Amino acid sequence: MRFSLLISPALPLLSLAHPSQMPRDTSSIPPYRGPAHNAVDSPCPIVNAFRNHGMIHSNGSFITKQAVMDAMGKLGIDSQLQNLLASGAVMAGQYARENDKATIPWDNTPGFTKEGEWFNLNDLDFHDFVEHDASMSREDAALGNHVEFSPKVWSQVLDVFEGKEKTSIDLIAKAMNVRYQDSKARNKDFKDEYRLKTAILRYGEQAMWTQVLAKDVESGEVSVADMKLLFEKERFPDNFTAHPPNSITGTTVNTMVPELFWANPGKGDEIRQIGIGNAMGFKDLLHNVNLKDFWHPHQLKEKVLGLYDEKKDGNVPIGDIPATDNDTR
Ligand SMILES: *[C@@H]1O[C@H](CO)[C@@H](O)[C@H](O)[C@H]1NC(C)=O
Ligand SMILES: CC(=O)N[C@H]1CO[C@H](CO)[C@@H](O)[C@@H]1O
Secondary structure (H helix, E strand, C coil), X not given: CCCCCCCCCCCCCCCCCCHHHCCCECCCCCCCCCCCCCCCCCCCHHHXXXXXXXXXXXXXXXEEHHXXXXXXXXXXXXXXXXXXXXXXXXXXXXXXXXXXXXXCCHHHCCCCCCCCCEECHHHHHCECCXXXXXXXXXXXXXXXXXXXXXXXXXXXXXXXXXXXXXXXXXXXXXXXXXXXXXXXXXXXXXXHHCCHHHXXXXXXXXXXXXXXXXXXXXXXXXXXXXXXXXXXXXXXXXXXXXXXXXXXXXXXXXXXXXHHHHHCCXXXXXXXXXXXXXXXXXXXXXXXXXXXXXXXXXXXXXXXXXXXXXXXXXXXXXXXXXXXXXXXX
């Protein structure tokens, strides 16, 4: 099964060996040195960790697309996925500057441009573009500070990992649901704002940090201590050995996203909220949208509605979503 949402797995690996058989790069991550005194923050622990390790400017300002791509490369992320993620950051920067943090003009989304290929870390704060509700470690924008790490929000996640040494797909999915339910219960904007793109970002993010920190990219098993270091201190573990080049790709991420989704005890509720209909299935949907649609939400919506229409002919794929919603908390 191939999921083309984040990326199509087209780039041939440059090396003949499978990445997991190559020696890990033990020297690529510079030591932690903390943010500069005038540093700006993003709501993303990994990007802040790049800053804190001096992999991008330690003040978080004027980060070129290439600089953040190089930093991702050092974690073993391949160039296509680097490009997708960095493009999103650059676009968030364009929105933030052009719209002065006003409403996002969803229907006039600019394309990928060559101009302005840089961003500030705090451009990613722009609510509901990259930054989203039901984060694992930040409060919702409507409820408080959506940029800084929130010990209160994070404690909900930690409760799920209580007494465990390692994370797993099941535990991460469970923690995601706890955050989803909390956000839904407390945030009056949730019903309007939590949609397909939010879900894809949320699941994609969990796949990303998990794969960066895990010994085995697709296992979902990360030392809970390392996870805490990343979220709480925004740093990589000491003596962190990053994966070799091209280990983390659109394919590895797109494989884990539906795994997390299936494992989520609240997926029935989430499917209804994101409006893709019970029967269609998240997996089926991921298979049918692509990179360009993703950063162009208007097109994404059209595509989803188009798909939904096509499926109304009675030939509805059931996907792997169980018929009965297991909508427990
Ligand atoms: C941040 O650091 C970069 C690179 O050293 C520099 O060009 C830029 O002026 C700094 N920005 C601020 C706001 O200090
Ligand atoms: C296990 C290991 O290699 N530990 C080393 C981690 O890095 C510090 C210096 O930053 C060394 O002192 C440790 O020996």
